[in-house]
Amino acid sequence: MGLRANPTYRQRRFGAEVRGIRERAGFTAIRAAQAMGMNASHISTVESGRTSLSPDRLRRLTSASGGEDATYVEGLIELGGESGKGWWTEYREQLRPSLLDLAELEDRAERIVCYEPMFIPGLFQTLVYATAGYRGGYALASPEQQEREIDFRMQRQRVLAGERSPQIHAVIHEAALHVSWGSPETMRDQLLRLIEVARMPNVTLQVLPFDGRVGFGTSFTLLEPAVPQLSTVVVEHVERALYLGEAEGLARYRNWFARLCEAALPPVVAATETEAFLVKNSLGLIQRLLYPLL
Template sequence: MGLRANPTYRQRRFGAELRRLREQADLSAQDAASLLGMRQPQLSSIESGRTGLSAERVQLLARTVGSISRTYVDALIDMGQRSGKGWWSEYRHVLGAAHLDLAELEDAAHVVSTYEPMFVPGLLQTREYAAAIHRGGYRQATEAEQLAAVDFRVQRQVVLTGERPPRTHAIIHEAALSGSLGEREVMRGQLLHLIEVSRLPHVTIQVLPFDGPVAFGTGFVMIEPQAPELSTVIVSHIEQSLYLDGADTMAKYRGWFASLAEVALPPVDAEASPQPHATKDSLGLIQRLLYPLL
């Protein structure tokens, strides 16, 4: 089998994790290659994500580390053995690799934590809202590309109602909910959708109000699979989002997210009494923003 020309994020991450294991075991590339019964150039291709490694060899490398989580090793083997195919595959020749990488990460997610200062998170967007965002976005795209991107964003949301939905916690700044995008009906439908999706037992939505502490300026999403060591944080950027990992990085973003959750309004409770809530909780704030759009 030939080497991959353009490894996916999952494939690159698999290789990077193997390199971490080798370094934890204090093995040089040459020593690790000898241990695994291969030449050093082959190991280099594995660590760069350009080819895979069998489950037996992953286990052999893990054993040289000593004390290591069995859950992590099993998850790493699963990461390396996955085909990478799913509903997102049909968009392979239409959208960029980052779209496919995100969908594949979400498909294996156990926990999704997202903070958005300017937009409703993609997993919570209505089709109409997503279409308005793409029509008014800064990136130039054909109508066909825009339609595909909207369809893709809506299709991503099946993860919330699937057999193994991830625990999803979204913190949204009030700024993201205050604009009409030039279409009052679109924003009305989006606000109502947020209230409705909050009824899912595994979904938590909080709003960070204007009159709260200084907002964290950059949106990000943390995607955590069953083995937390394989978690990823994606930091939004207008040109290309950053995919970050590693224990120290994840600890920083978990801490920042926990701080945001602490200062945001209490979560939306769609079952709460319908009387006015002022702005003392997230539902009350959404209701206040919704009222002029009714």
């Protein structure tokens, strides 16, 4: 099998984790190659994500290093052995690789947490809201390309109610609930959809109010698979999304999200007692904004 010309994020992440194991053990490429019974020149292609590594060789490396948790090793073997194929595969020649990477991460996540300061999270958007956002945005794309990306965003929402649906916890700044795209009806239907999604058993939704702690100006999403060490933070940027997987970055964003949760209003709950409306909470705030639009 030839070398990959354009490795996916998952493939690059696998290679980066192999490099981390080697470096933590203090192994040179030659020493690691000896432990795995392979040519030293092959190490760099594995660590760059351009080729894979068999489970047997990975286990031999971690056995020689002697310092890796067994659960982490098995999770890494699973990561490296995945095909990378899914519903997103049909978009491979049509969309930016970073979008496909995001869909693959969402598909294998057990928990997704996200913060949005200005927009409704993509997983919660209605078709009309998403279309208005693309049509009124700043990205220079043809109508055909916009249609493909809108369709892709709607397809991503299948993760909400799939067989292995992850737990999803979102904090949305109140500013995102005031942005009006297209028409009042667009925002009305979007707020109704937001309440509907927030009442799903695997979704937790909180609103960060204007009168609370100053929120971040940049959205981010933390995607956690079965092995938390293999999590990824996706930080949205006007130029391109940043994919972060190092331990320090993961810890930093987990801490920031915890602080946002503390500052946000109590979450929307499926069964809200009448007395609960006497307390300021996320559902009450969304409904207060919704009533004038009805």
